[in-house]
Amino acid sequence: MGPVEAILASGAKVGVFFQPTNRIKEVKSLSQLNKYFWKYKYRLLLGVAFVAINNYFGAEAKLYVGKGTDYVADLIKHGGSFSSTANKELLFFGFLVIGLVLLQGVFMFLMRQMIIVMSRLIEYDSKNEIFNQYQLLDQSFFKRNNTGDLMNRISEDVSRVRMYTGPAMMYIANTLGSFFFTIPYMFNINIRLTLIILSPMPLVVISIWYVSSLINRRSTEVQRQLSGISTFAQETFSGIRVMKAYAREEKINEQFGEQTQKYRSLFLRLVKTEGAFQPLVLLLVGMSNILAIYFGGMAYIHGEIKPGEIITLLMFINGLIWPIASLGWVTSLVQRAAASQERINQFLHTKPDIKGGPLHPDMLHGQISFKNVSLTYPDSGIKALKHISFEVATGKSLAIVGRTGSGKSTIAALITRLYDSTEGEVLLDGKPIQDYSLESLRGSIGYVPQEVFLFSDTIANNILFVKDMISSSDREEMISAAKAAAIHDGIMEFPDGYETMLGERGITLSGGQKQRISMARAFVKEPKVLIFDDCLSAVDTETEELILQNLEEIMKDKTTVIISHRISSVKNCDHILVLEDGSVAEEGNHDTLLKLNGIYAGMHRQQLLENELKE
Numbered sequence: 092m093g094p095v096e097a098i099l100a101s102g103a104k105v106g107v108f109f110q111p112t113n114r115i116k117e118v119k120s121l122s123q124l125n126k127y128f129w130k131y132k133y134r135l136l137l138g139v140a141f142v143a144i145n146n147y148f149g150a151e152a153k154l155y156v157g158k159g160t161d162y163v164a165d166l167i168k169h170g171g172s173f174s175s176t177a178n179k180e181l182l183f184f185g186f187l188v189i190g191l192v193l194l195q196g197v198f199m200f201l202m203r204q205m206i207i208v209m210s211r212l213i214e215y216d217s218k219n220e221i222f223n224q225y226q227l228l229d230q231s232f233f234k235r236n237n238t239g240d241l242m243n244r245i246s247e248d249v250s251r252v253r254m255y256t257g258p259a260m261m262y263i264a265n266t267l268g269s270f271f272f273t274i275p276y277m278f279n280i281n282i283r284l285t286l287i288i289l290s291p292m293p294l295v296v297i298s299i300w301y302v303s304s305l306i307n308r309r310s311t312e313v314q315r316q317l318s319g320i321s322t323f324a325q326e327t328f329s330g331i332r333v334m335k336a337y338a339r340e341e342k343i344n345e346q347f348g349e350q351t352q353k354y355r356s357l358f359l360r361l362v363k364t365e366g367a368f369q370p371l372v373l374l375l376v377g378m379s380n381i382l383a384i385y386f387g388g389m390a391y392i393h394g395e396i397k398p399g400e401i402i403t404l405l406m407f408i409n410g411l412i413w414p415i416a417s418l419g420w421v422t423s424l425v426q427r428a429a430a431s432q433e434r435i436n437q438f439l440h441t442k443p444d445i446k447g448g449p450l451h452p453d454m455l456h457g458q459i460s461f462k463n464v465s466l467t468y469p470d471s472g473i474k475a476l477k478h479i480s481f482e483v484a485t486g487k488s489l490a491i492v493g494r495t496g497s498g499k500s501t502i503a504a505l506i507t508r509l510y511d512s513t514e515g516e517v518l519l520d521g522k523p524i525q526d527y528s529l530e531s532l533r534g535s536i537g538y539v540p541q542e543v544f545l546f547s548d549t550i551a552n553n554i555l556f557v558k559d560m561i562s563s564s565d566r567e568e569m570i571s572a573a574k575a576a577a578i579h580d581g582i583m584e585f586p587d588g589y590e591t592m593l594g595e596r597g598i599t600l601s602g603g604q605k606q607r608i609s610m611a612r613a614f615v616k617e618p619k620v621l622i623f624d625d626c627l628s629a630v631d632t633e634t635e636e637l638i639l640q641n642l643e644e645i646m647k648d649k650t651t652v653i654i655s656h657r658i659s660s661v662k663n664c665d666h667i668l669v670l671e672d673g674s675v676a677e678e679g680n681h682d683t684l685l686k687l688n689g690i691y692a693g694m695h696r697q698q699l700l701e702n703e704l705k706e
């Protein structure tokens with residue numbers, strides 16, 4: 092790197108710290124939350140009112156401490172003794188101060204109740220908003236963004252934002268409130284003395300600001316290092332088998348040691364800065380206190396002020412320190428919340444590309460036609476389908492065979508509208524697929540995807556996934572669906588039958604068992620269109636035969652699309668498409684394709700041979 096580039100590069104780094112336009116844009120992102128403040132406006136207003144009342148009682152308590160002191164000072168000055176009236180007077184001051192402080196406490200509690208509870212309600216609302224948005228977004232959105240990122244925005248970012256709507260709001264209100272109920276009171280006591288006492292304030296504010304931004308920067312570094320360590324540890328544990336198999340323990344230990352070492356030194360640096368913060372604040376307060384006592388004493392000697400008033404001024408100035416000190420912390424809370432909200436907004440403002448149309452039939456009939464359809468995947472630019480045309484009449488069956496990557500699953504994705512074609516038209520019952528509402532469309536289709544997904548739940552709940560409420564007739568349907576998918580007997584062998592838990596803390600099923608449960612899920616729905624995407628691949632040939640026989644009964648009045656790489660699964664279908672690299676290479680029924688003696692016939696010969704070899 093030449094000197095010029097080096098300077099440019101360092102300039103770019105400096106730019107990271109000074110990006111005022113970015114900061115402003117980020118802080119603007121918080122306006123997304125204004126609708127929630129409006130929703131909870133009474134809570135917010137009450138909260139602010141309680142902040143004011145709390146500060147008012149605090150200020151009054153300080154005044155009465157001073158007045159009590161002056162009463163005693165007067166008594167001594169005039170040579171009076173503690174009579175019973177004096178005693179009563181003093182008790183009065185004592186109880187008044189205690190009462191005022193208690194009231195201050197009550198309103199502090201109420202202010203937290205209002206503002207912190209409001210922030211929790213906003214957190215709840217915005218989590219729901221984000222989750223609903225996620226559900227609306229397309230498959231392609233989930234391809235572009237990783238799961239960790241999605242999870243972070245709904246959990247961590249939302250809780251950072253809550254620090255703004257809750258604590259930051261409360262502290263800002265409290266700092267304003269304490270200034271409002273302190274400065275006028277102080278001026279009222281003695282203008283000249285107040286100005287003297289407040290003179291170190293600009294220095295206090297600037298130095299607190301400086302130190303707290305240093306603390307923020309360092310704690311961000313610590314956080315980043317910490318999350319690096321957890322990612323490292325997590326990867327090590329998930330890859331533990333590979334790690335052990337290659338005997339890499341020592342090397343990994345070494346790397347982990349380096350990471351923790353770095354974490355330690357970063358943390359120590361942070362702790363040192365933090366350690367300087369409190370003494371600094373106390374030092375600066377001390378300056379104000381010394382000024383108050385010295386100049387207050389002088390003023391007393393000149394008879395310009397009463398001793399109790401000096402005490403009140405001291406209490407006021409000390410009461411201001413923590414509200415000021417909290418400002419630095421509050422700024423960092425707001426900045427972090429703004430950055431988080433900016434990330435959340437990116438997702439909230441994403442519009443789904445695939446939207447439903449106006450037609451909303453209860454059920455489609457199930458006639459499918461593709462007219463010169465092409466699809467280029469938006470994110471990878473892969474041309475997965477090229478000028479595909481075919482038609483399936485209601486109640487008929489279509490098979491799609493072809494090599495991996497030839498575009499079979501893509502056809503299924505177009506029929507379920509997980510994607511829209513980039514060229515040509517997909518028609519259902521003679522109308523463009525885009526005209527139907529997504530509920531109507533997907534409600535009419537039973538789709539068994541290539542990648543089986545089962546929830547960590549009971550087998551029954553997995554099969555009855557589409558039902559909102561489960562009745563006893565649903566159970567019967569479930570059992571007949573499981574029988575059709577040739578999995579009922581298998582399920583009954585499990586200790587809890589249909590109530591057996593699957594997933595993380597439940598039992599692990601074989602690939603074929605998973606596929607069959609996933610098929611049963613589609614059967615229960617009783618759709619008009621059934622799409623099986625390579626879902627017999629992990630099932631042995633005998634079970635396959637059984638399921639195919641059952642399918643004949645189920646398929647009778649339904650349109651079926653069977654995607655497979657096995658000829659045995661598709662030979663009885665009415666029409667067969669052979670895909671090659673996104674185009675239709677051959678089509679016809681089993682017999683005509685065999686006669687053609689092309690790709691299909693070749694696959695057939697090869698699979699017959701394989702079966703013979705197995706036996």
Ligand SMILES: Nc1ncnc2c1ncn2[C@@H]1O[C@H](COP(=O)(O)OP(=O)(O)O)[C@@H](O)[C@H]1O
Nearest residue numbers: 468471473475494495496497498499500501502
């Ligand atoms: N969601 C996707 N985004 C981008 N490219 C994809 C996506 N799904 C599939 N592809 C690509 O499109 C081509 C066809 O894939 P696919 O339809 O899954 O083939 P098949 O089901 O026949 O194995 C492949 O090259 C694949 O990499």
Ligand SMILES: [Mg+2]
Nearest residue numbers: 499500541625
């Ligand atoms: Mg596929």
